Every structure is written in C-alpha cells, then in structure tokens.
Amino acid sequence: MSTSTEPAPHSQTGRPAPRVSHAPYRREPYIRCRMVGLGVDGKAVAWTRTHVLVHWIDDDARAHNRWVHAAAVVRIRRDDSAWRDPYDDFEFYYAHASPQPAGAAS
Known part of the structure; x- marks a missing residue:
C-alpha cells in the first residue's frame, strides 16, 4: 500500500483534504459493498479513514467509480467476487497456489 503526498487544502473549507x-496497480483489494441503492462486488481503488473509492463494471460493460462510507464495505477474496478484473496481477492474488503440471487434473 502506498500513501499520497501531503494533501492539498480542500477548496471549500481551506482544511487539508x-x-x-x-494499492499497487492491478493488486487492488476485492470488496463487497452493500448499502441502500448499491450492492456490488468490485475493487477498492483508493481509500481514506472514512471512505472507499469502489470500482466495478456492470452487466452492460459500463465502468463505475463511487466513493462510499467505509462501513458499507467489506474485503473479500478474489474468488468470492461476482466480478473479476481480467487484468489482475494473477501471481499476486494466487501466490500461495502451486502451478499444476500440464495435463494434470484439477
């Protein structure tokens, strides 16, 4: 996980944002977000102490990004997600899995 540099003051309040x-690119944690009007599996692409930027692609292949309260988000395993990013860093998500020999039954 990395953190941004010193936050700029918020344009409306003058206080630091x-x-x-x-998370590193293509290694974002999978999440499940459940709240009124929103129920999705996706990725947490950014977060603060109180909010999470949730990314997902809907059934019509439209990408969405929405900030939601952190209390509405739980982390899940990639295999438990209804949506999976096809561009994931597979070695990161499956580092514990040993490679299967060619022709081996799963």
Missing part, C-alpha cells in the same frame, strides 16, 4: 491511500 483527507490522506488518500492506494
């Missing part, structure tokens, strides 16, 4: 953190 919350520090935003990000």
Whole structure:
C-alpha cells in the first residue's frame, strides 16, 4: 500500500483534504459493498479513514467509480467476487497456489 503526498487544502473549507491511500496497480483489494441503492462486488481503488473509492463494471460493460462510507464495505477474496478484473496481477492474488503440471487434473 502506498500513501499520497501531503494533501492539498480542500477548496471549500481551506482544511487539508483527507490522506488518500492506494494499492499497487492491478493488486487492488476485492470488496463487497452493500448499502441502500448499491450492492456490488468490485475493487477498492483508493481509500481514506472514512471512505472507499469502489470500482466495478456492470452487466452492460459500463465502468463505475463511487466513493462510499467505509462501513458499507467489506474485503473479500478474489474468488468470492461476482466480478473479476481480467487484468489482475494473477501471481499476486494466487501466490500461495502451486502451478499444476500440464495435463494434470484439477
């Protein structure tokens, strides 16, 4: 996980904006978000102490990004997600799995 540099002041309040953190590209944690009007499996692409930027692609192949309260988000395993990013870093998500020999039954 990496953290952004010193936050800039918020344009409306003059106070520093919350520090935003990000996972390495294509290694974002999978999440399940359940709240009124929203129920999706996706990825947490950024987060603060109170909010998570949820990314997912819907059934019509449209990408969505929405900030939601952190309390509405739980982390899940990639295999438990209804949506999976086809561009994931597979070695990161499956580092514990040993490679199967060619022709081996699963």
